[in-house]
Amino acid sequence: MSWFSKLKQGLSKTASLFSFNRVDAADLEIMEEALIRSDVGYQTATEIMECVRRQKPADGESLYKILSEQLIRKMEPVAKPLLVDRNKKPFIILMIGVNGAGKTTTIGKLGHFYQQQGLKVAFVAADTFRAGATEQLCRWGERLSCPVYTGNPGADAAGLVFDAVRKSQQAGDDVLFVDTAGRLQNRSDLMDELKKINRVIRKLDASAPQATVLVLDATVGQNALSQVQTFRDDIGVTGLVMTKLDGTAKGGILVALADRFELPIYAIGVGEQMDDLNAFTATEYVQSLIGEPK
């Protein structure tokens, strides 16, 4: 759990509350402020602490019990891995998110994860906008020894995806990841391109993409909320991957997201390497977020 250490530092000051023999209204205030500071957000933190207050925790131990139960109940329904339907060849996973969120890296990690389950994985380098994006995905392809369907720099991303899906169907790939651009000239250009990619995919497979994964950078804090709103409304999102949880003490944003959108959290990124991807589990996360009684 070392990668959660930063997250733990976030609320370590308040963890001492859990060893108090008595907790009063001021202590609950402190707890609430700490939740807000960790990016749980004002509204969600207030609601959670209202529930806690109603149950009148008398000491630190009962505060811990009531609070962690509240949080676990909120997070358990969104702790869902992305299950690949083996009868669907290829199971197409569209990866979306702003520039630098960790899309390409997460494709490498998830690709590795599915390979370990014996699935045949392939990538499409449909970020034809950013210089170096194709090379970055190709490096992951080499590491994983899996095919990467590429086009020329500046090529039409949707056309490239159309060809790649066809080739992938012929090759019998189990999982096809579509890497996409995070930034074009402006937001409507980006959304138009993603919509166009979806249209061409659906010409070849009406039920595709089977998953649309929004990748979010945990270090952007509350801004993640507006990113989810935008991509969900414009493109549609089936679930989330939160990256860079190894680099922030503010992992509370996942609670805010669960509260507002109830989207599955497929996995969490905890570093830059192939194995730095974890399943999201509610109990482990909540323990890391609020600490444990000493």
Ligand SMILES: Nc1nc2c(ncn2[C@@H]2O[C@H](COP(=O)(O)OP(=O)(O)O)[C@@H](O)[C@H]2O)c(=O)[nH]1
């Ligand atoms: N510390 C850390 N860095 C990450 C994580 N995921 C991605 N990165 C780094 O974030 C940067 C941007 O990632 P990239 O995959 O290129 O983002 P993209 O623009 O969305 O494709 C790279 O330097 C990655 O190595 C993570 O979970 N933890």
Ligand SMILES: [Mg+2]
């Ligand atoms: Mg990328």
